[in-house]
Amino acid sequence: MITYEYPFNERIRTLLRLEDLFEKTAHFSGHDGPLEHHVALVTLFDILETASRADLKLDLIQELERQRQTLLSFRNNPEISEEALSGALYEIEQASAALLAMTGRIGQHLRDNEWLMGIKSRAAIPGGVCEFDVPSYHFWLHHPAETRRAALEGWTRPFLPLRDALTIVLRLLRASGRPDHFVAKSGAFQLMLGGSSAQMVRLRLPLAVAVIPEISANKYALNVRFACPDGSLRPRHTDQDVDFEMTFCNL
CATH class of the missing domain: 1.10.3900.10 (YacF-like)
Incomplete structure (x- = not known):
């Protein structure tokens, strides 16, 4: 992982x-x-x-x-x-x-x-x-x-x-949250946080799954875009479903 x-x-x-x-x-x-x-x-x-x-x-x-x-x-x-x-x-x-x-x-x-x-x-x-x-x-x-x-x-x-x-x-901080399972449909995932007090999010993926998450977030919304690492500065977006584990952490 x-x-x-x-x-x-x-x-x-x-x-x-x-x-x-x-x-x-x-x-x-x-x-x-x-x-x-x-x-x-x-x-x-x-x-x-x-x-x-x-x-x-x-x-x-x-x-x-x-x-x-x-x-x-x-x-x-x-x-x-x-x-x-x-x-x-x-x-x-x-x-x-x-x-x-x-x-x-x-x-x-x-x-x-x-x-x-x-x-x-x-x-x-x-x-x-x-x-x-x-x-x-x-x-x-x-x-x-x-x-x-x-x-x-x-x-x-x-x-x-x-x-x-x-x-x-x-x-x-890392021990403060509990992991949940999510699926990014066609490589994209969005979650509304509604003013969450989370200080960090952790994503876990099997190493064999050749995708990398591009994360943007604030206390109101989280967006994750999964891409295939191809050596470029902006990797190509994947259109496959991606299973991942996510944990919100807050002290």
Whole structure:
């Protein structure tokens, strides 16, 4: 199965982008090659830019507190595992405390590093970090893998409270809905939402079904157009019926 997620607001869109960037940074940092570590560093710069929203940390703290209060209401409920509930509360409280302990602007430790900011500005230029452009960076890429990895971990570590918090929020968001089965007749599907409070929709399709959903939505209506991936920017619309699973998620 393959899952497609479509956020309904900018806040969830930002969290999904950051989740993707953190996963890529962790993946490429875990390798030994200088090219992989270059990708990890450039992706870290993307995290810096994406996380620069002034209200992101406050949004996450408020959402975690709201979820904590919701979970507290389940105390002494015989249908709820006290052990699982305590574990979830502990995780949320730890994430909130780590966020509150973050001081200053998110990513300021990178902005204060003149060498890294020089690489960041050059990386924005196609081919701008060739060895003749930034010889000091070329030298760094020839350091032992362990040295480079330690540096990457050090530059990433101050962002980890942000990563841990958004991981919890997105996990709760994804678990908030129940999947339903739908059929897109002749590859098209429309659903009136009537002012729904949903924050994200998730579509699941068998990987063997060679179609991709093109989703447009707001709180009043959802439209899905299924197309056949043919390598073009605008894939060809399919006229076949498509069975799919859809879940509306809301915190």
